[in-house]
Amino acid sequence: MSTYIAPLRDMRFVMTELADLDALSSLPGLDEVTPELADAVLEEAAKLAAEVLAPLNKTGDGQGARLTQDGVVAADGFAQAYRQFSAGGWSGLSGDPAFGGQGLPELLHAATVEMWNSANMAFALCPLLTAGATEALRQHGSEDLKQRYLPQLISGAWTGTMNLTEPQAGSDLAAVRTKAVPDGNQYRLYGQKIFITWGDHDMTDNVIHLVLARTPDAPEGVRGISLFLVPKFLLNADDSPGQRNDVHCVSLEHKLGIHASPTCVMSFGDKDGAIGYLVGEKNKGLAHMFTMMNEARQKVGIQGLAMAERAYQQAREYANERVQGRLAASRSGQAVAIIHHPDVRRMLLTMKSQIEAMRAFAYVMAADMDRTHRHPDDSERARHQARVDLLIPVLKGWCTELGVEIASLGVQVHGGMGYIEETGACQFLRDARIATIYEGTTGIQAADLVGRKLASDGGAAMSALVAEMRSVALEAGQSTDARLAPIGTAVAASAQALEDATKWMLSALSTDIDGALASSVDYLMMTGYVCGGWQMARAALVASKKEAAGEDQEFHRTKLATVRFYADKILPKVQALQTAILRGASGAVDMSIEQF
């Protein structure tokens, strides 16, 4: 039976040494955030993840959510676990204190999101979507809507959903057809939405849908989409759930993974229309939705990290237990646990080094988000916002692609046992596989990165990033610790490659947009690997100093070895990606359809 133990030591290292948790406490509203508080929160979260959520992961996978005449029923134990989750205040961890949230930083939130997803990704999707709906409502909802709905979403008494996709409108939301017909101060919605995560369930007594739809007079395309709040149960005068609204889950998808997370086909207005309330401005729905999508993309990126961590823990455990074969260097010797075999070590370190790189990248970005939200200085806020805008698609795309690769390596470490469902390793692969798809595929993230983010500032945010990377590489190169030199060299070369590829990309964007897009996923992945290298080099600098100072030497020595592995074995991919990027579409856009 696979267990999960939150990697608290590395989480703390990243939060304290790389994401500068201490400095966050000087931001308005975060003055109570001390390292002690952070530790206490992490430890409580780790306990809930290990003791309550992780044990339901496999049973939930086997049983799945199911659709009954009374709606969707969550897998056994999920409702009870969800009540514990809400009671612990986890739903509102970073929520607005004005509506009952704890107002803790996104940095701390990111670490808990990693834990929930490592423990039980299907479960964790429910609060993930709720947080997105909450944020959209907080930013764009009327005061009345906020007063009536936010406290319950933040407390976790109710959950939230994001209703975007329709059969003909996946990545292209311009094609949304769901209708919203005015009816006094409210609207009646008619239409069908698909792929609605946790669109219905029996864990709470209301579900609040945020829905994209068109009013009758709306213009065509993306400029005619509005955002509506549609509760499963309409509220009584005292704000308690009352009459059932005309929105129903009509079927569940049969998916590769995340079986315990119901993926609903939602039908709006089969009878009199589903009553909904406009959120924000009419015809600005897409922009409003994007504010919640950015946060959702960040969290889905963390899902990639989380699945990789879980797969790693299970693979490491198996490699320690499974005795098979002898070491080549000592043919006559005893059979050994497979963790002694060089190729198994290669696999485990390929997992571990990239997990630590992803974690550093993700948490540092979460701290940037806190600065974006809270920094008193306008120019500092803007600087951090530019960084976050640039890197959100990289976090989402790169971490989820690695999540799949690493979960697959986890299967491989198990050999034949990895292919057997009872072992549990394949569930992580099956679950992780969705993350490169939902909240915008990797291709969509890459188009966002080059077509919107790079293009919008002519590469300024990327230049600033590369400059920071260079100074870290320089510092590593000049260190008296000889172990840092090769790391500095590798990161400097990677930063140069990223700069060269960026120049090419900016030029291609103006002369050959199709060529730019054909190389965009390679560019996104390259940016991810280089960002990982940058953060790992920062980690190595810290580790070297701490080790020299005699602090927790085993941990810091291991960190240095792990960074070295990343520099030696992972960063070379950057070279290959650079070459591939500069070759552009390589004729791909000129081929006729018949030639495929």
Place this chain on the structure above:
Amino acid sequence: MSTYIAPLRDMRFVMTELADLDALSSLPGLDEVTPELADAVLEEAAKLAAEVLAPLNKTGDGQGARLTQDGVVAADGFAQAYRQFSAGGWSGLSGDPAFGGQGLPELLHAATVEMWNSANMAFALCPLLTAGATEALRQHGSEDLKQRYLPQLISGAWTGTMNLTEPQAGSDLAAVRTKAVPDGNQYRLYGQKIFITWGDHDMTDNVIHLVLARTPDAPEGVRGISLFLVPKFLLNADDSPGQRNDVHCVSLEHKLGIHASPTCVMSFGDKDGAIGYLVGEKNKGLAHMFTMMNEARQKVGIQGLAMAERAYQQAREYANERVQGRLAASRSGQAVAIIHHPDVRRMLLTMKSQIEAMRAFAYVMAADMDRTHRHPDDSERARHQARVDLLIPVLKGWCTELGVEIASLGVQVHGGMGYIEETGACQFLRDARIATIYEGTTGIQAADLVGRKLASDGGAAMSALVAEMRSVALEAGQSTDARLAPIGTAVAASAQALEDATKWMLSALSTDIDGALASSVDYLMMTGYVCGGWQMARAALVASKKEAAGEDQEFHRTKLATVRFYADKILPKVQALQTAILRGASGAVDMSIEQF
């Protein structure tokens, strides 16, 4: 509903132009093999694959094989399909004519194996294992055993299995414990085998197990293992199946994929012992098994190609049908089929170019196997044997790793629909995932490549290979067709990288075996990519000439574009692998277990 259409045009191109089918007909026993015969065989096979096997792929996945009181029952339709398969003579396609086989070349066999596996990998495993058992019996069995069992295995009247693995003996067969106790001219076997593919079923009236076991006086380790033939039903005097033998499937594994292929736990000797007959020499069982394992590894490599092809066909079809989004270059325009989007083209060509590289590599090797078996000249046979021995682990490892990657890309092309089981794309990923594991994991193949194959001849076979690659690169570089120059350059650089990495590896093998093994999978993958590039460059040379001569210009122009994409976008990985290889274990072998 996903269909499968055998890629006959490319198969013919590879067989004729790259694997030199014409020349094979000059080999002893192959004088009747004309291009016309080959065409007729391929067309018949394509029909059976498309019309009989492919339609059962999805239903078989959903239903799976099941264990009943009377043994394993295959999924609906499989028994009927198997009878058609046998009746068509497909079981004995390359089988020995002395026992009823058709004696056709491995080259043709390889193409049919690709088709069966693309159409229905779970089904195709049954003849795949049967062929392995047949070959072991043909090479090592006594005349009496061959007379009694071979004709029925070759005709497909009975099927065969390979019983190697035990719970404590996976990759390490030295740990095999199954006992074989002499009883007159026969043996009685006692023990349990796991992961036995098609270990029992109701499609034929006998199943012939080839089983590794130890006699009571056997030495420890690999030198004490013998090979036995254990039929499910003992034969009557007239060689018809008679008394039930004491070997039974006691449970089936619940697996990630290939659900319709029963993976059995086989129990030998629960009552009086399972009666078995020694095959070949006592204590030489492992060597005998290896002869069939080489062929099985070749076919599993082809499974990787086959799953990739099937995933590609389905992704291409979806990309042609699914209308979503507009082209960046024409914002105001109509929504288009997603095959027009540059990133979708990148994904499809990443699939297609590597599939064609794998096919060329696999078929050329199959023709080498024919020369190995049949060439009248000893030195030619030896030369081809050295090539085959060197590259079998590369074919197995590289093609199966790409099979998983490409099947995963196939899911990605579908976006959200790819994650839904009904679509069928995830089945190819689930099915493909086993192929990097069974018949020796990629790590085992890599250890075989560097530890056995490279080490055994000091890199001589690899040098000969690199020299051939260089001359192809040179020819491309000197062509008057300007499109060939960049291909030649890329292949020349790749060949150089392979040579450099080989030198490093040979040196590491003698000084730092753990470092060599830690880089062995990277080295295997690099060899695969370079071999693919070499064959693709050969394909480009032919295509250029044929196009200039006015022959089937559309096909040859497409081939040139596909090769260019491979050179531009895939071969850069070789650089990265070279860098990673030369960095050795990067400290991985020095880390303590606690540091993971």
